[in-house]
């Protein structure tokens with residue numbers, strides 16, 4: 001069993017009523033929050049899943065991790081304080097980032113360590129957590145960021161995180177049962193500049209090249225128009241397409 005539930009999929013300027021990046025991944029043995037962007041702590045509390053085993057952060061843009069701040073209070077002082085601490089998997093250098101952030105209110109990395117067991121993952125290495133086999137691929141983004149592949153013996157989900165199209169991404173996502181891909185731009189077809197995001201047509205193209213069985217588009221600013229997004233992706237990719245809306249759960 002492997003499932004992906006959207007808690008939020010907003011870009012950095014959040015869509016009304018939608019938190020930023022945050023997804024609940026559940027397998028037979030693990031329950032992992034992937035990204036914890038602004039607004040995710042309250043979405044998670046509303047869903048109130050059984051205890052998390054893991055939290056994984058793809059990169060340190062605010063819309064992918066800021067709610068670790070309110071979430072850590074759940075485990076220090078809030079109603080989840082008796083729950084086991086989840087493992088918090090951070091990109092390399094993550095401990096120093098959290099130490100700097102907490103220093104603003106005279107805290108330190110220990111502030112977060114009171115709530116989570118911190119680990120910096122090595123993106124060149126595999127991560128094995130119970131029945132999950134996790135691998136990483138570098139994104140083409142404005143800061144260090146990793147796409148994530150989560151495999152169990154029966155299913156594979158690939159999450160692009162934030163990235164412009166790359167040759168590497170389609171290879172990395174090859175054969176995925178579910179490809180969760182960002183589509184943060186409106187129409188980038190005439191934009192040849194170096195950039196760190198893609199549009200829906202490019203996401204559809206990546207999904208087609210990867211041979212993905214199903215595509216979930218996320219990180220979509222609502223002003224682009226959801227029909228437009230679906231239409232452009234559908235022109236490139238003929239498999240099933242969903243748009244990331246809070247509460248959407250996909251079992252693969």
Ligand SMILES: [Zn+2]
Pocket residue numbers: 059061141162
């Ligand atoms: Zn980003």
